[in-house]
Amino acid sequence: MERRYDIVTPEEIDEGRATDAYFGRTETILEAEGIDPEVVADVGEEVETPHVFAGLKDVAHLLEGTDVxxxxxxxxxxxxxxxxxxxxGSYAGFGRYETAILGFICRASAVATATARIKAVAGDVPIVSFGTRREHPATAAMIERSAHIGGADGVSHIAGAEAVGLEAAGTMPHALVISMRDQESAWKAYDEHIDDEVPRIMLCDTYEDEKKEAVEAAELLGDALDSVRLDTTGSRRGDMREIVEEVRWELDLRGYDDVGIFVSGGMGLEEVAELRDVVDGFGVGGSIASVPPVDFSLDIVEVDGEPAGKRGERSGRKEVYRDEEGEHVVPADETDETDYVRVLEDGESVHGFGMEDARGRVLSSLDLIEGHVADA
Structure with missing residues (x-):
């Protein structure tokens, strides 16, 4: 039967079928040979700048019930x-899951890292994740969860947000303005029909000059208006900072100094750095959601108690910890220090996954991340 959507099911992931063929063949061969070593495997990637780790929750759920x-x-x-x-643990207990394990953390960590870099540059100016429209819908929950962990102050995808216990945020699309044939009708209808607790952030660049539409929105909605949103397309962008400064001038001149300016459309690190002192919020899309994955790999480093690592890998069990001098990776028998937590014991979960705790770790590390943004 043809699938409605090209999506691998949760059941297929749990069964170990969301994997590369050679892992299945490896399992067949080892079983036929009666070989099932006890192994230690590292999962990691040496990166040039500080990155944020995310996606662990899914890995833990995948490996629950295995002998690891x-x-x-x-x-x-x-x-x-x-x-x-x-x-x-037993290699047979988790070998088939390697593809899914890496898949769970490679993109999640990339999204969290990209968000943290932008948040570090934005500082106190809020950022909202707008990028799910550029990615497969099946990944929306992962993107929004990872963006939230990375420091995003809001996320836009309804189902993605709900799946991870968040509430979607957003403004209005050009489609609403165009469907209603003029911006004032769209602003008025938005204010009339959308719940009062939703901020009144009106799109002000559909048909006319941004500063003209911004003033018109302020005059139409008065005290109800929270912010104007500028989403000038790349072909008409010009100098975005100059546009924002003009809008700010015209609003302030007319007494609308409490109306914020929210910008979106092609926002990345450079644009956020350029505009953070003159705007009140950013909508960030592809620069969060569509970044290349972190190239994690899973490597066996010990077999049946003996060091064993492929060329280019450091053999043996290791411990990891960070102190004021930086990050340390040392042989496990040389230290009592470790930042590792035990997540599964004999396949049973012994660790919780607080999304807000993870977010807090990122926010407390923004100084470290910002110091390396220029090298990213």
Whole structure:
């Protein structure tokens, strides 16, 4: 039967079928040979700048019920050279899941990292994740959860937000203005029909000059207007800072100094840095949701108690910790220090996954992240 959508099901992931063919073949061969070693595997990637770890919750749920112990940095931790996870147990207990394990954390960590970098640059100016429209709908919950962990102050996807316990935020699209044939009718209808607790942020660049539409919105809605949104397309952008400053001038001149300015459309690190002192909020799309994944790999580093690592990998069980001198990765028998938490013990969950705790770790590390943004 043809699938309605091209989506791998949760059941297929749990069964270990969301994997690469050679893992299935490896399992067949080892079973036929009667080989099932006890292994230690590192999951990590040496990156050049501080990154944020996310996606652990899904990995833990995937490995529940298997014959493994899972140790990991808590979600929201900042890493550079350190393995983010360590898996110990029967290789047959988790080998088939390698593809899904990496898939759960590669994109989630990339989205969280991209968001944290933008948040570090934006400072106190709120940022909202607007990028799910650029990605497959099946990934929306992962994107919004990872963006929230990374420091986003709001997310836009309704189902994605609800799936992870958040409430979607947003303004109005050009489609509403165009459907109603003029901006004033759209602003008025929005104010009339949308719940009062939703901020009145009116799109002000559909047909006319941004400063003209902004003033018209302020005059139409008065005290009800919270902000105007400028989403000038790339072909008409010009100098966005100059546009924002003109809008601010015209609003202030008429006594609308309490009306904020929210900008979106092609916002990235450079644009946020350029505008953060003159705007009151950013909508950030592809620069959060569509970044390249972190290139994590899973590597066996110990077999049946003996160090064993492929060329280019450091063998043996390791511990990871960060102090005032930075990040440390050392042989496990040389230290009692560790930032790893035990997530699974014999396949049973022994660790919680507080999304707000993870977000707090990121927000407390923004100084470290901002110091390396220029090198990203």
């Amino acid at each position: 112990d899972l140790y990991a940095l808590p979600e929201g931790s900042v890493f550079e050279r350190a393995p983010v996870m360590r898996i110990e």
